[in-house]
């Protein structure tokens with residue numbers, strides 16, 4: 008179990024970047040750090056790994072107090088692995104040498120088997136003799152993942168680990184890597200922009216804003232009760248309605264402000280009149296942008312709506328906002 012207690016950190020004297028950071032992570036669980044760009048996700052990973060020196064606070068792992076940056080001769084906790092955004096591969100060593108860099112040389116057959124197993128896991132077995140310099144960004148990212156998993160770390164700190172992998176194969180890779188981590192009881196902290204990663208795979212989510220944790224909970228709870236617009240906007244398009252602008256909608260609603268996800272509107276014969284601005288084809292459905300009383304409404308539809316088409320929307324679910 009990892010326990011972070013009241014960490015403070017700044018890069019420069021004039022601005023605190025991380026304030027009063029506290030959280031715990033159970034062994035084998037996955038925690039997703041989600042927040043807008045610059046909110047402090049990478050900094051949190053670097054602090055936990057021991058690449059940056061915290062000003063005050065404490066970190067414990069399995070009951071042992073970690074010394075952080077100043078405690079290790081080579082920066083980084085030995086039981087942890089940190090996969091940084093720029094991969095950290097040796098460009099002129101082969102893919103196989105990169106993955107095997109920290110593996111024991113006592114049994115070379117076992118070492119090669121392990122390298123092959125990991126490269127197969129990330130879909131890169133055919134590239135074992137290639138050099139990273141000749142690989143694409145997504146391929147390098149796969150190799151870096153294999154390298155991070157090579158010694159089966161206890162805690163894996165992943166910074167946008169799938170950002171460069173093409174969408175087509177991304178889900179296969181995510182499942183393979185995250186299943187491997189679960190099977191091997193590896194704890195993961197994943198910093199991500201891709202909210203789907205957090206929703207689909209994380210045991211818990213922490214929402215980071217300006218270096219502070221503003222929400223923590225399971226992804227379903229946070230999605231169904233975002234409480235404020237910063238959190239809600241991380242989940243994509245939505246419509247925020249207030250009693251003042253739409254009193255007729257609020258007749259049976261207790262609160263004064265609500266948030267509606269696109270799938271929570273029904274296209275109807277009566278309701279809120281909207282005019283379509285544009286339909287976006289998303290494969291399985293269309294996301295439709297429309298307007299009513301200068302307010303943008305987002306809803307989903309099986310069919311495309313032409314620009315200027317008028318229709319009515321009814322609300323069948325919503326989230327209360329503060």
Ligand SMILES: Nc1ncnc2c1ncn2[C@@H]1O[C@H](COP(=O)(O)OP(=O)(O)OP(=O)(O)O)[C@@H](O)[C@H]1O
Pocket residue numbers: 018019024042043044045046047048049050051198
């Ligand atoms: N080496 C540095 N020196 C000074 N300020 C920095 C440094 N690295 C990051 N920062 C600042 O610290 C804040 C948090 O940055 P961080 O990289 O942790 O955010 P992030 O949430 O990971 O962003 P992104 O999602 O874009 O990777 C930002 O305001 C950033 O400008």
